[in-house]
Amino acid sequence: MSTINMQQLKKSYEDTQVIHGINIDIIDGEFIVLVGPSGCGKSTLLRMVAGLESISDGEVRIDDVVVNKLEPKDRGIAMVFQNYALYPHMTVYENMAYGLKLMKMPKAEIAQRVQEVAELLQIEQFLQRRPSNLSGGQRQRVAMGRAIVRKPKVFLFDEPLSNLDAKLRVQMRMQIKTLQRNLGVTTLYVTHDQVEAMTMADRLVVLKDGIAAQIGTPMEIYDDPHDQFVAGFIGSPAMNFIDCTITDAQIDIGGQKMPRPAEVTQRGAVVLGIRPEHFANEADKTDLQGQVEMIEKIGASVFLYVKCDNVAELIVIQREGHSQVQIGESVSIDPNPNKLYFFDKNTQQRLY
Amino acid sequence: MQKRVHYNSSYLPYLLVAPQIIITLVFFIWPAMQALYQSFLLEDAFGLSSEFVWFDNFVELYDNPRYLDSFVRTAFFSFAVAGLSMGVALFFAALADRVVKGAQGYRTLLIIPYAVAPVLAGTLWLFLFNPTLGIMTYFLDMVGINWNHKLDSSQAMGLVILAAAWKQISYNFLFFVAAMHSIPKSLIEAAAIDGAGPAHRFRTIIFPLISPTTFFLLVVNIIYAFFDTFGIIHAVTAGGPGNSTEILVYKVFNDGFVGLDLGGSAAQSVILMFIVIGLTVVQFKYIERKVEY
Numbered sequence: 104m105s106t107i108n109m110q111q112l113k114k115s116y117e118d119t120q121v122i123h124g125i126n127i128d129i130i131d132g133e134f135i136v137l138v139g140p141s142g143c144g145k146s147t148l149l150r151m152v153a154g155l156e157s158i159s160d161g162e163v164r165i166d167d168v169v170v171n172k173l174e175p176k177d178r179g180i181a182m183v184f185q186n187y188a189l190y191p192h193m194t195v196y197e198n199m200a201y202g203l204k205l206m207k208m209p210k211a212e213i214a215q216r217v218q219e220v221a222e223l224l225q226i227e228q229f230l231q232r233r234p235s236n237l238s239g240g241q242r243q244r245v246a247m248g249r250a251i252v253r254k255p256k257v258f259l260f261d262e263p264l265s266n267l268d269a270k271l272r273v274q275m276r277m278q279i280k281t282l283q284r285n286l287g288v289t290t291l292y293v294t295h296d297q298v299e300a301m302t303m304a305d306r307l308v309v310l311k312d313g314i315a316a317q318i319g320t321p322m323e324i325y326d327d328p329h330d331q332f333v334a335g336f337i338g339s340p341a342m343n344f345i346d347c348t349i350t351d352a353q354i355d356i357g358g359q360k361m362p363r364p365a366e367v368t369q370r371g372a373v374v375l376g377i378r379p380e381h382f383a384n385e386a387d388k389t390d391l392q393g394q395v396e397m398i399e400k401i402g403a404s405v406f407l408y409v410k411c412d413n414v415a416e417l418i419v420i421q422r423e424g425h426s427q428v429q430i431g432e433s434v435s436i437d438p439n440p441n442k443l444y445f446f447d448k449n450t451q452q453r454l455y
Numbered sequence: 456m457q458k459r460v461h462y463n464s465s466y467l468p469y470l471l472v473a474p475q476i477i478i479t480l481v482f483f484i485w486p487a488m489q490a491l492y493q494s495f496l497l498e499d500a501f502g503l504s505s506e507f508v509w510f511d512n513f514v515e516l517y518d519n520p521r522y523l524d525s526f527v528r529t530a531f532f533s534f535a536v537a538g539l540s541m542g543v544a545l546f547f548a549a550l551a552d553r554v555v556k557g558a559q560g561y562r563t564l565l566i567i568p569y570a571v572a573p574v575l576a577g578t579l580w581l582f583l584f585n586p587t588l589g590i591m592t593y594f595l596d597m598v599g600i601n602w603n604h605k606l607d608s609s610q611a612m613g614l615v616i617l618a619a620a621w622k623q624i625s626y627n628f629l630f631f632v633a634a635m636h637s638i639p640k641s642l643i644e645a646a647a648i649d650g651a652g653p654a655h656r657f658r659t660i661i662f663p664l665i666s667p668t669t670f671f672l673l674v675v676n677i678i679y680a681f682f683d684t685f686g687i688i689h690a691v692t693a694g695g696p697g698n699s700t701e702i703l704v705y706k707v708f709n710d711g712f713v714g715l716d717l718g719g720s721a722a723q724s725v726i727l728m729f730i731v732i733g734l735t736v737v738q739f740k741y742i743e744r745k746v747e748y
Contacts, residue, residue, distance in 0.1 A: 155644050176650035188641035192663045201659075202649035253649070 105179070105256035105289045106131055107152065111161035114147055114313075121147055122313040124161065132287045134280070138300035139310035140336070145293045146261055148310070152291060153182050153259050165257060176205075181250035182259040185266060187242045189234040195221075195245050196230040202253045220252045223282075240271045247279070251286065258283065260292040264299065276302060297337050301325070309333050331451040334376050334444060340406060342444070343418050345375045349445075357413025359391050364440055367455050374451075376444035379406060379421040383437035391436040393418060395428055409434060487728060493721035512722035521698065522706070522723070529702040532616060533680030540620035541672055544627030549657060551628075552635045562632065569625035573686030580618035581691050604692065608699030611692045615700050618691055619684045627672050634668035635661060667741075674738040678731055703727055 107129040114122035122144045129135050137145040150156040152163055154175035162169050170178045181202075189198050196217055203213045221227040224244045234242055243263065250258060263279070264272045280303050283290050294300055300307055301321045309316045309324065309332075317324055317333045328334035334342050348355040349370050353363050356375070393409035396417060400406075405426045408417040418436065428434060445454040462468050494512055498505040516522045551561060568576070583591045586603040595602045604611040638661060646656045662669075685704050688694060694701035694709060701709065704727060711720025 153644075153648065155647070175644075175648045180648065182645065182648050184641040184645060186639060186641055188639065188645040190642065190646075190660060201646070201651075205650035205655070249645075249649075 105166050106164075107257060107289060107291070108164040108167075109148075109152070109161070110164075112148070112151065112158065112163060113160035114144070114151060114156065115159045120159075120313065122151070122159075125313075125315050127308060127315065127318060129289060129291070132289055134283050134290045134292065134303060134305045135308060136292045136294060136300040136304035136306075137308045137310055138294055138297060138304075138336075139316075141295060143310040144313040145295075145310050149259055149261055149291055149293045152178075152257075153180055154178050179256035180259055181253050181255035181257075182261065183246045183250050183263045185262040187234070187246040187263075187266075189242060189245055189249070191234055194231050194233055195226065195237070195248075198234070198245060199249045199252045202249070206253075216252055217248075220248045223251070224248045239267050240275065243267060243275060247282070251282075255288065258288050258290040258292075260290065262293055262295065264294070265296070272299075279303070298339060301337065307337075309336060311336075328444070329453055331374060331376065331446040331453070334446070334453070338378055340379050340419050340421075342376045342378045344416065344446070345377070345414055345418065346372065346448075347375045348372050356391065357411055359411065361391055361438075362440070364443060364455075367445060369445065369454055372448050373454060374446040374448055376446060377418075377438045378442065379419040381439045381442035382420045382422075383439065384423050384426075392433055393436055395430050395432050395434055398428065398430055400424070407434065409436065411436070490721045490724050490728070493717060494725045496718050496721075498717045508718070512718045513726075515719060516722055516726070525698070525701055525703055525706050528612075528699075529681065529704075532612070532619075532684075532700075532702050533677045535616045536619045536623065536680040536684070537673055537676035539616060540623040540676060541627050541669070543620070544624045545631050545669075547624070547628050548631035548635055549661070551632055562629075565628055566625045568622055571622060573622065573683060574690045576622045577615075577618050577687035577690030580614060580621070580687075584614055604696075606696055608696050611696055611700050615684070615688050615691050618687045619680060622687070623676060623679055627676065630668050630672055631665065634665040638664050670741060671738065674734050678734055681727065681730065 107127070109125055109127045112122060112125045113120065125148065127135070137148060139145050147156055151158050152165075154170065154173060158171045162171050164170065165178055165180075189195075190201065193201065199217045199220065200213050203216060208216075217230070218227070221230055224247060226241065226244050226248060229237060229241060229245070234245065237245065243266075246263070260279070264275055267275060276299060279292075292303060304321055306319060307321055307324050308318045311332050317329045319327075321337075324333060324337050328337065331344065335344065345356055347357075349363060349367060351363075351370070352360075354361040354367075354375065391411070393411040393414075395407050396410045397408040398405060399408070401424075403424050405422045405424055405428070407420045407422060407426075407428060409420055410417055420434075420436065422428065443455070446452065447454055495507055495509055496505045497508045497511065547565065551558060551565075554561060571579070583589050584602060584604060586592055586605055589602070592602045602610060604614045642660060642664075643656060646660050651659065681702070682704050684702070685708065688700055688702065688705050689708075692700045694705050703723065707720050707723045707727065710716045710723065714720075
């Protein structure tokens with residue numbers, strides 16, 4: 104039973120502050136994913152919880168014990184590193200037993216625990232091998248095994264899948280998620296991959312420049328992003344952002360007009376956000392027109408990159424997979440009026 | 456893509472390696488052959504007559520207890536030098552590995568002794584431990600130790616070991632620091648999370664992972680102690696008192712250029728040559744064994 108609380112957590116290196124006061128309360132058994140672009144401080148935050156980075160200000164509590172000054176080994180955590188950090192001169196068995204030996208556990212019990220975890224992860228046949236004789240996926244599993252075998256209160260994952268190929272990554276994603284659910288261990292997971300974040304998390308923390316831009320379940324964040332950054336970061340392909348002007352009667356997009364939703368009371372220049380999947384499949388009823396500049400077929404669906412007059416960015420529109428639209432063709436653009444997002448041009452905050 | 460470069464003309468590659476081959480031939484192979492040839496000769500001191508005596512020079516060495524003594528002494532000397540200099544360097548490197556601020560500065564300072572010529576290094580230590588003037592002698596006297604390496608053979612041996620080891624610490628330090636740097640930081644962090652303290656981490660993670668470097672340095676240091684310490688010994692003790700610091704390479708010089716037994720001296724240098732060839736082979740054979748992270 105473990106909870107993690109971060110309160111006004113801050114980190115500075117000499118003059119530069121990298122984490123600007125983060126508050127997160129994690130309940131027992133929760134799978135929390137820290138996601139954000141590179142340099143947003145997500146790894147630093149994880150390492151502060153692990154005790155590998157000092158905490159400049161604020162506090163971290165694990166099970167209501169302040170761990171700020173505790174050594175990593177006294178925090179009851181286990182970590183899986185991006186490069187796995189397996190001890191190259193030890194066998195898989197020795198790798199997994201290393202921490203247990205330091206706990207002064209009797210030999211027979213160590214052997215039993217390692218065996219159990221090895222079976223769980225299907226690595227029994229590799230126990231006597233060195234890490235250099237294992238494939239990437241196998242090493243990944245050994246790294247997980249080394250973490251699990253210690254029965255920690257908290258799992259910490261630092262981009263554990265980014266060194267694997269795409270297919271294996273999807274597989275391991277499921278395995279880690281299932282394993283975590285079965286073991287019920289509170290987990291902090293860092294990734295820059297928003298698909299990984301969406302699929303694995305109970306709750307997501309979207310980080311930007313050392314600030315938690317939004318915390319919530321994946322669907323909350325997808326449906327209701329607080330600002331333009333979160334809206335653009337979550338969802339693939341990314342949300343379209345179109346500069347437009349709202350007048351009394353309608354929305355003006357580069358000279359073309361669209362009806363104004365009733366609840367939008369703001370006037371003037373705003374940023375309109377529309378997800379590629381929120382366009383009608385075969386549109387013919389709006390005045391909004393554009394020319395198809397590029398087509399991406401991924402099988403189940405087709406992405407049209409559409410150029411509209413006086414709009415800088417190409418608008419990405421998702422269509423059903425067998426759509427016969429050709430490059431150069433003129434298409435109507437028909438966004439779902441209930442799925443429009445409006446952002447302030449300057450603050451990038453969500454308006455509607 | 457072929458990785459090797461292929462030349463169209465046949466003479467260009469030979470031309471390109473020619474300088475290296477010429478240097479090797481003139482400065483290494485030729486003198487070595489000369490020594491080999493000379494080791495089969497019995498020559499008078501003025502070089503006016505010489506006689507081909509086959510392996511007589513070697514047999515004579517084998518029967519000479521003074522030579523065998525020198526052999527044992529050299530082994531002791533080189534292992535002591537290698538052990539001392541590597542031990543100290545490893546200790547320094549382990550400390551330096553933890554330093555972040557100003558690491559470059561410390562490292563540069565630690566490298567300086569390597570740039571000191573052997574004779575100068577020897578002279579430096581000679582002054583420090585001079586039986587009548589040396590500052591260290593003075594301090595030792597204060598704690599009741601009577602230092603006179605000109606009379607006491609074990610003190611003499613201690614002093615040359617100290618001087619020789621001191622000079623080599625920088626070199627070993629550099630290699631140890633580099634080796635420790637190449638260990639991924641996450642390995643150390645993983646061990647820290649697993650509950651290993653700094654000393655335990657050093658013993659179970661760092662030391663095993665730098666073992667290829669340690670082995671390489673062991674060979675290099677032994678070769679150094681065998682051959683490059685001539686200047687230090689010459690300056691500090693000149694092989695004395697008695698023959699107590701006369702290691703093999705010093706004996707080559709003593710017998711050849713002082714005693715003018717050129718054949719015997721050449722035979723000794725041939726033996727040394729085979730020792731160094733042996734060490735180098737061992738080193739090349741194992742140096743390829745690298746750790747994968």
